[in-house]
Amino acid sequence: xxxxxRVALAAAAALFGSAAQAAPATGLTVAQxxxxxxxxxxxxxxxxxxxxxxxxxxxxxxxxxELAPRFAPQHAANIRTLAHEGYWNGLAINRVQDNxxxxxxxxxxxxxxxxxxxxxxxxxxxxxFSVPLKGLPLVRLRDADGWxxxxxxxxxxxxxxxxxxxxxxxxxxxxxxGAGRDxxxxxxxxxxxxxxxGQSPRGLDLNITVVGRVLQGMQHLAALPRGSAEMxxxxxxxxRLQIQRVRLLADVAEDERPALEVLRTDSATxxxxxxxxRVRKEDWFVHSPRHIGLCNATVPVRPRAAAQxxxxxx
Amino acid sequence: xxxxxRVALAAAAALFGSAAQAAPATGLTVAQxxxxxxxxxxxxxxxxxxxxxxxxxxxxxxxxxELAPRFAPQHAANIRTLAHEGYWNGLAINRVQDNxxxxxxxxxxxxxxxxxxxxxxxxxxxxxFSVPLKGLPLVRLRDADGWxxxxxxxxxxxxxxxxxxxxxxxxxxxxxxGAGRDxxxxxxxxxxxxxxxGQSPRGLDLNITVVGRVLQGMQHLAALPRGSAEMxxxxxxxxRLQIQRVRLLADVAEDERPALEVLRTDSATxxxxxxxxRVRKEDWFVHSPRHIGLCNATVPVRPRAAAQxxxxxx
Numbered sequence: 175x176x177x178x179x180r181v182a183l184a185a186a187a188a189l190f191g192s193a194a195q196a197a198p199a200t201g202l203t204v205a206q207x208x209x210x211x212x213x214x215x216x217x218x219x220x221x222x223x224x225x226x227x228x229x230x231x232x233x234x235x236x237x238x239x240e241l242a243p244r245f246a247p248q249h250a251a252n253i254r255t256l257a258h259e260g261y262w263n264g265l266a267i268n269r270v271q272d273n274x275x276x277x278x279x280x281x282x283x284x285x286x287x288x289x290x291x292x293x294x295x296x297x298x299x300x301x302x303f304s305v306p307l308k309g310l311p312l313v314r315l316r317d318a319d320g321w322x323x324x325x326x327x328x329x330x331x332x333x334x335x336x337x338x339x340x341x342x343x344x345x346x347x348x349x350x351x352g353a354g355r356d357x358x359x360x361x362x363x364x365x366x367x368x369x370x371x372g373q374s375p376r377g378l379d380l381n382i383t384v385v386g387r388v389l390q391g392m393q394h395l396a397a398l399p400r401g402s403a404e405m406x407x408x409x410x411x412x413x414r415l416q417i418q419r420v421r422l423l424a425d426v427a428e429d430e431r432p433a434l435e436v437l438r439t440d441s442a443t444x445x446x447x448x449x450x451x452r453v454r455k456e457d458w459f460v461h462s463p464r465h466i467g468l469c470n471a472t473v474p475v476r477p478r479a480a481a482q483x484x485x486x487x488x
Numbered sequence: 489x490x491x492x493x494r495v496a497l498a499a500a501a502a503l504f505g506s507a508a509q510a511a512p513a514t515g516l517t518v519a520q521x522x523x524x525x526x527x528x529x530x531x532x533x534x535x536x537x538x539x540x541x542x543x544x545x546x547x548x549x550x551x552x553x554e555l556a557p558r559f560a561p562q563h564a565a566n567i568r569t570l571a572h573e574g575y576w577n578g579l580a581i582n583r584v585q586d587n588x589x590x591x592x593x594x595x596x597x598x599x600x601x602x603x604x605x606x607x608x609x610x611x612x613x614x615x616x617f618s619v620p621l622k623g624l625p626l627v628r629l630r631d632a633d634g635w636x637x638x639x640x641x642x643x644x645x646x647x648x649x650x651x652x653x654x655x656x657x658x659x660x661x662x663x664x665x666g667a668g669r670d671x672x673x674x675x676x677x678x679x680x681x682x683x684x685x686g687q688s689p690r691g692l693d694l695n696i697t698v699v700g701r702v703l704q705g706m707q708h709l710a711a712l713p714r715g716s717a718e719m720x721x722x723x724x725x726x727x728r729l730q731i732q733r734v735r736l737l738a739d740v741a742e743d744e745r746p747a748l749e750v751l752r753t754d755s756a757t758x759x760x761x762x763x764x765x766r767v768r769k770e771d772w773f774v775h776s777p778r779h780i781g782l783c784n785a786t787v788p789v790r791p792r793a794a795a796q797x798x799x800x801x802x
Contacts, residue, residue, distance in 0.1 A: 272707040273662050273786075303775075320632040320779050348587050348687040359774055372710070373662040373688055373783050377765065380775035393586040393714040396686070400707040451691065460673055461617075461694035465634050469687050472587075 201455040207446045208437075208474060215441035218478065219389075219434055221424035223250065225257055226432070228418040229267075229394050237391035238432060239351055242331050242384070244310075245344050246302040249353050249385045252295050253364040254422055259293040261365065262420035267398060271406025273372030276395040277354060278417060279365050292365065301359040302383045304341040312342065313439050315448070317465050321345070321376040327439035330473040331387055334379060344384035347374045347469035349392050352384045371396040374469040389436065389475045433478040447474070515769040521760045522751075522788060529755035532792065533703075533748055535738035537564065539571055540746070542732040543581075543708050551705035552746060553665055556645050556698070558624075559658050560616040563667055563699045566609050567678040568736055573607040575679065576734035581712060585720025587686030590709040591668060592731060593679050606679065615673040616697045618655040626656065627753050629762070631779050635659070635690040641753035644787040645701055648693060658698035661688045661783035663706050667697045685710040688783040703750065703789045747792040761788070 202210070223243060229235035243250035256262065262278070269277035282288035307324070312333060314326040322334035325345070332350070335342035344350060351369045353362035362383050369388055388395070398415060401408040408414050423431055437443060448471060453462045516524070537557060543549035557564035570576065576592070583591035596602035621638070626647060628640040636648035639659070646664070649656035658664060665683045667676035676697050683702055702709070712729060715722040722728050737745055751757060762785060767776045 270711075272710055318632060318634040320634065320781060321777055357772060372686065373781075375784065376779075376781065377768070377777045377784065379777065381773055396586055397584075397711055397713055399711055454691070458671055459695055463635055463691045463693065465690075467634060467687075467690065470689065470691065 201453060202446070202450050203455045204447065204450045206455075207443060207450045208476075211437070211441070211443035215438050215443040216435040216476075216478075217438050219423055219432065219436070221426075221431070222254070222422070223386075224389075224423035225253070225420055226423060226426060227262070227391075227420045229415060231418055233418075235391070235394040236432070237394050238389045238434070239386055240330070240389050240436075241386040242329065242344060244329065245305055245331070246353075246383050246385045248296075248299045249302055249362070249364045249383050252299060253367075253385060255295040256292070256364060257420050257422040258425055259295070260419065260421075261290065261293065261295065262417050265290065265417050266414035267395075267408075267417070268366075268401075268414060269368070269405065269407045270371070270398045270400045272400045274370070274375060274406065275368040276371050276398060277366065277368035279354070279367065281414060283366060292363075295363070295365070297363055299360065299363050299383075301355075301362070303359070303380050304343040307335045307337065307340050307342040310335075310342050311440065313444065315466070315468055315471065317452075317467070319468050321379065325468045327444070327471070327473065330436055330439050332468050332471070334376075334468065341380075343380055344387075345374070345468055346370055346376050346378045346384070347387075348372070348472075349388040350374075350384055351386045351388060352378070352382050355382055369395055376469075390432070390434065434475055435478045437474045437476075439473060444473075515767060516760065516764050517769045518761065518764045520769075521757060521764045522790075525751070525755070525757035529752050529757040530749040530790075530792075531752050533737055533746065533750070535745070536568070536736070537700075538703075538737035539567070539734055540737060540740060541576070541705075541734045543729060545732055547732075549705070549708040550746070551708050552703045552748070553700055554644070554703050554750075555700040556643065556658060558643065559619055559645070560667075560697050560699045562610075562613045563616055563676070563678045563697050566613060567681075567699060569609040570606070570678060571734050571736040572739055573609070574733065574735075575604065575607065575609065576731050579604065579731050580728035581709075581722075581731070582680075582715075582728060583682070583719065583721045584685070584712045584714045586714045588684070588689060588720065589682040590685050590712060591680065591682035593668070593681060595728060597680065606677075609677070609679070611677055613674065613677050613697075615669075615676070617673070617694050618657040621649045621651065621654050621656040624649075624656050625754065627758065629780070629782055629785065631766075631781070633782050635693065639782045641758070641785070641787065644750055644753050646782050646785070648690075648782065655694075657694055658701075659688070659782055660684055660690050660692045660698070661701075662686070662786075663702040664688075664698055665700045665702060666692070667699050669696055683709055690783075704746070704748065748789055749792045751788045751790075753787060758787075 223241040225239040227237040241250040265280050267278045280290045312326045319325045324335040332345040332347045334345045353364045354366035355362035403409040451466045537555040539553040541551040555564040579594050581592045594604045626640040633639045638649040646659040646661045648659045667678045668680035669676035717723040765780045
């Protein structure tokens with residue numbers, strides 16, 4: 175009875191970097207690794223590759239998405255244009271399928287005379303399922319992954335690769351953002367996007383163009399009512415959540431931009447953080463996995479202010 | 489843009505067995521494997537090990553949970569007693585942490601004079617983190633898993649094992665149900681339960697007692713508003729969703745019991761289903777993973793009526 179509810183799983187939350195716990199003599203907890211990280215191990219949001227999606231009319235329920243132009247350059251460019259021109263403003267969340275995806279875009283996309291015009295964005299793009307592994311600044315993850323021979327991170331994005339084909343691709347982890355397509359490989363243009371809201375469906379890898387990941391605000395997409403029609407689409411009698419607006423960060427006044435920073439996966443803090451997740455030093459844990467999964471190795475995002483508060487010298 | 493929204497990801501939904509697709513000359517789709525499965529490959533709900541949790545006052549939003557007495561016999565017995573005595577009736581969802589867990593029980597558990605009495609249930613139980621691998625009717629999964637040397641299924645539950653220690657345990661996959669604990673290993677008694685609502689946090693394995701899995705109704709636990717307090721607990725100004733009642737299926741009149749059946753993981757259909765997920769025969773897929781993850785290998789549950797509709801001979 176007493177204590178079970180609050181403290182239960184308490185230190186376990188440190189898996190996601192939210193709980194500070196006392197550490198034994200050796201090793202560091204996740205919280206300690208983050209506390210000790212130098213300011214240079216964090217980077218600001220990239221105005222040209224960050225989208226702000228407002229689901230609430232008052233600017234609340236904001237979802238922040240980072241694009242991955244290194245992996246899907248033509249989709250990223252088209253999405254930039256679409257956001258710049260306000261394409262998604264007033265469109266809607268069309269689909270929420272439990273343990274799978276939340277998807278948004280134009281509910282009338284299939285009705286030619288009702289579909290929203292694309293403006294300067296291109297109606298057709300090539301498939302961008304993978305890129306050459308060679309030359310990619312991949313920070314390898316040493317842990318085994320059943321889905322791919324090589325895994326790691328590039329620019330904070332989870333990446334898988336196959337040395338036999340020489341190709342690398344963004345992995346379908348929780349919060350990854352992809353471009354919905356029809357039967358044809360090249361039938362996505364970035365207007366219809368989805369994000370993963372459950373166990374990572376890695377079986378989608380190499381089947382669809384992945385365009386980025388949600389940096390913050392996943393709860394606003396993951397906690398939505400599931401659609402009752404096939405595949406989680408909303409039926410005619412269900413209310414779709416309207417998207418208030420989606421803006422490219424570059425189009426937002428500097429003093430209105432979210433003051434966030436992202437841990438660099440090419441920093442010294444990143445491998446230290448992974449080690450702290452492999453071997454748990456928080457008191458609650460009685461067993462350490464000595465392993466981290468690609469899709470469990472979430473890259474931290476935090477308020478930028480935290481970096482500006484310098485610790486006293488010690 | 490025609491077709492992008494509805495059909496996008498359409499066949500991909502077959503990952504979860506919901507979409508029928510045309511198959512090429514060789515191999516079967518997921519839907520075809522399920523259509524062709526004989527009735528004997530499915531089993532009914534077990535009245536002594538199934539809980540019905542009603543979140544809606546009218547019996548709507550029902551969550552069906554199957555207990556795993558083989559892995560946590562004392563917790564399962566205590567939970568049976570608690571359900572039989574109506575312990576959870578009127579209690580609440582206390583915590584929803586995005587990409588982690590939804591947790592329920594007594595919001596006043598920590599306040600001795602306000603905590604709900606446990607009746608005939610035991611206030612203290614031993615930790616039941618693992619069981620001997622030897623003798624376990626494990627249906628092995630041949631696919632590599634970074635977290636454990638051996639994985640597979642027992643009674644439809646995802647299991648991991650370590651041949652060096654000789655121990656096996658239920659894996660923290662989406663929909664698994666565990667018993668919250670405090671700092672002491674043996675501080676859970678089954679009153680406070682949680683389920684995984686995001687990417688599987690396998691780092692919790694061997695750290696806590698797992699008691700079963702959600703068979704149906706996960707969306708009612710996964711789509712709830714996230715709590716704003718630390719670790720996703722609801723704060724004082726947030727409304728907790730009340731649990732209307734939790735009943736043991738054996739205590740429910742037979743004609744009120746959900747008419748569901750679960751695919752037997754010791755059937756011939758199960759490996760065929762896994763093969764259909766490893767090598768995709770649905771038209772939408774252009775690449776097959778040739779792999780299935782332990783936590784992606786969801787065990788199907790379907791209306792029992794489906795089995796009673798015999799296919800015409802063909």
